[in-house]
Amino acid sequence: MRILLKIILLVVTGIIFFTGLAFAEEHFFEIKAKKFSYTPNIIRVKIGDKVKIRLVSEDVTHGIFVDGYGVETRAYPGQDGSFSFVANQPGRFTFRCSVTCGEFHPYMVGYLVVLPNARFYLYALVVLFIGGANLFFISKKKA
Amino acid sequence: MEKEKLFGLIDLNWRFELTKFKLVRWIFKSRWFPLLALIFNLSVFIIILLAGFIGGYSAGNYNFGVMIVWILWWVLLMLILVPFFSRMWCMVCPFPLFSDWFQRGKLFEINTGKHRGLNLKWPKHLKNMWVMNIGFLVTTFFSGFFTVRPYATFVLLGSIILLAFIIGLIFEKRTFCLYVCQVSGFQGLYSQFAASEIRHKDEEICKKHALKTCFLGNEKGYGCPWLLTPFNFKKNTYCGMCLECFKTCPHDNMGFFLRVPGKDLLIDEKRGMDEAWKAFIMLGIAMVFFLSMQGPWGILKDMVRATTLKGYLTFIAIHSAFSLLVMPGIFFVFSYLSKLASANKEVPLKKVFINFAYTLIPIGLGVWIAFSLGIILPNGSYILHIISDPFAWGWNLFGTANFPWTPVFTGLLGYLQGATLIIFYLFSIAYGFRLSKQTYPDLNQAKRGWIPMLCFLTLITLTFLWLYLG
Numbered sequence: 001m002r003i004l005l006k007i008i009l010l011v012v013t014g015i016i017f018f019t020g021l022a023f024a025e026e027h028f029f030e031i032k033a034k035k036f037s038y039t040p041n042i043i044r045v046k047i048g049d050k051v052k053i054r055l056v057s058e059d060v061t062h063g064i065f066v067d068g069y070g071v072e073t074r075a076y077p078g079q080d081g082s083f084s085f086v087a088n089q090p091g092r093f094t095f096r097c098s099v100t101c102g103e104f105h106p107y108m109v110g111y112l113v114v115l116p117n118a119r120f121y122l123y124a125l126v127v128l129f130i131g132g133a134n135l136f137f138i139s140k141k142k143a
Numbered sequence: 144m145e146k147e148k149l150f151g152l153i154d155l156n157w158r159f160e161l162t163k164f165k166l167v168r169w170i171f172k173s174r175w176f177p178l179l180a181l182i183f184n185l186s187v188f189i190i191i192l193l194a195g196f197i198g199g200y201s202a203g204n205y206n207f208g209v210m211i212v213w214i215l216w217w218v219l220l221m222l223i224l225v226p227f228f229s230r231m232w233c234m235v236c237p238f239p240l241f242s243d244w245f246q247r248g249k250l251f252e253i254n255t256g257k258h259r260g261l262n263l264k265w266p267k268h269l270k271n272m273w274v275m276n277i278g279f280l281v282t283t284f285f286s287g288f289f290t291v292r293p294y295a296t297f298v299l300l301g302s303i304i305l306l307a308f309i310i311g312l313i314f315e316k317r318t319f320c321l322y323v324c325q326v327s328g329f330q331g332l333y334s335q336f337a338a339s340e341i342r343h344k345d346e347e348i349c350k351k352h353a354l355k356t357c358f359l360g361n362e363k364g365y366g367c368p369w370l371l372t373p374f375n376f377k378k379n380t381y382c383g384m385c386l387e388c389f390k391t392c393p394h395d396n397m398g399f400f401l402r403v404p405g406k407d408l409l410i411d412e413k414r415g416m417d418e419a420w421k422a423f424i425m426l427g428i429a430m431v432f433f434l435s436m437q438g439p440w441g442i443l444k445d446m447v448r449a450t451t452l453k454g455y456l457t458f459i460a461i462h463s464a465f466s467l468l469v470m471p472g473i474f475f476v477f478s479y480l481s482k483l484a485s486a487n488k489e490v491p492l493k494k495v496f497i498n499f500a501y502t503l504i505p506i507g508l509g510v511w512i513a514f515s516l517g518i519i520l521p522n523g524s525y526i527l528h529i530i531s532d533p534f535a536w537g538w539n540l541f542g543t544a545n546f547p548w549t550p551v552f553t554g555l556l557g558y559l560q561g562a563t564l565i566i567f568y569l570f571s572i573a574y575g576f577r578l579s580k581q582t583y584p585d586l587n588q589a590k591r592g593w594i595p596m597l598c599f600l601t602l603i604t605l606t607f608l609w610l611y612l613g
Binding site: 034036037038039041042065067068069070089091092093094096098100101102103104105106107108109110111117119120123124126127128130131134135138139141142143 | 441
């Protein structure tokens, strides 16, 4: 039974990963940075996609650093910055300004969502499982 | 206390006395402690205030005041101090130092005579958390200023110190800390979950000790400045850990114990709407703070920063309504469903509402810990800069003034936040069913009445999980 479960898990993971890679696309995003937000503020890609980003500053110097991927660029007024990377980790990652641009700078962030957001679904399943298990054990309790 | 095991593993009555070690006991009984720590802390606060005043409206991430208070202190408070050491911050908090000094007329020695000031008693109907609830909520209206602007931090901290002093002139002892301080309320609430406590060691010794020196004071120390009765208190909520009871007890009967986290949640004493609302307000603030600080929506940041008056007023209205009405309203519906499901007609709905509100304490603390991780991991490296150049005068005291911004483990942030929420969800539901048994006298009623509350806690956890990871 355990071996069967492992095989199923392996196959499902493999399908998700390889179909993701097989249908990998290239995405280009032009992200405009202005105190203290990005436009677009959320970008969604699929796992395996190649992501190219151009950062355009609309006021002062801004930067962009993507958590988990460690890639960074800066944009000065009139001088864009760019970088590219392969979105090989699923989940939601914050991208944040890497150049002090004003008082709210530490909170100038956006989200990169690499689908499928397995991390969120896994945690949500764990919560639901714990809740269900709690209900099960409590229903069995005797005075 | 029922003799049960938390998660089937740890005896809920387990505790380990740290003050049985001679060095710890000596420190706790010394008059130099926590006074020296407090004076050190005051000196740091003076630097914070100076940096805030000098820093003006510059970017907060390069200001000593903003970084130490809103990044380091806040994170330490939520991540370590409150969960592990209860209200240890209150032990070293410099806010009431000046009023203590004024009232006693002495800083180090004991004044066994009359204290200075009016020494009035706080109005009876305000002896609860309501003033702190409203005070803290109103303070968060200005979060878009004081968490990022040095001068706003200066004004806020300066006002609190001044208020503490004025209240100390009028009211007795630590009235300010007990009933007014914005920081006190949520510490009190979440300290019920803390993994440590100050309690008497042997109940019989306290019973036989006719002269309650821990309350009245003696030549070794002051009677409880927090107006508690240390010989019989059972919850951390209002104990500011000033350690006077260690000094005044002639039988060495006070101890500092490690314990099972959350034990106080099962103590059915002084539970009330004020603490229930505190739990809602804290969840509401956590959500608003997350959306405005760690969320990607510029429109929300503009509202919090008051770029337009209309936007700012909308933020205040939504924030207040959500924390004071919407959250409690949803919880009320689930409480009503709980009572319906239990089929118990005798238990008042108010009791159901209040008792189950305590299940929000562990998950609430977990939400704040997860939020704090999202503050410290990306922004912690700024601290290396500001300790070397606290006043932005070009100093390089420790050679770290030019240390570049370095986010730490931010790729793991989602994992850490998710794991934190799950751990504290576990605590919430572990205590939740026990609270259900306290609420409903019959086991089957408790089982049925628990189901809607479990659903609520699961929904809350999933909501924050979605916010942090989704």
